[in-house]
Amino acid sequence: MTPTPLTWIKSSYSGNDGPDCVEVAISLTRHPTIHIRDSKNKDAARLEFTDGAWSDFLEFAVGR
Template sequence: MSLELGSELQWTKSSYSSNDSPDCVEVAATPGTVHVRDSKVPTGPQLAVAPTTWARFISYATVTD
């Protein structure tokens, strides 16, 4: 199985996810790609974006008080 299919990726669950929440996100970064998936469906579809795209998304999505 290829790395791009997620077999060797090191997934990290979002700190905003909880065990009883319906919204659980995991992220795995490689040098050229950031992979995102639903932690409840690890064999399901994944989103793969460039690290610069992910950084822009995170800066936009981050909520500050």
């Protein structure tokens, strides 16, 4: 089975011709994962979170 390519979404803080930031992709497989990469270096290491870990991170980041 061939994996489905990820669709990357650039952060709204990244400009089209200015400094870039991060990109996020969501894989909706049997075990959903959230992928994060540096939009300036797309071939570098990436972070990958389970949906639960990502929810925990967001809850912590916004201080709720």
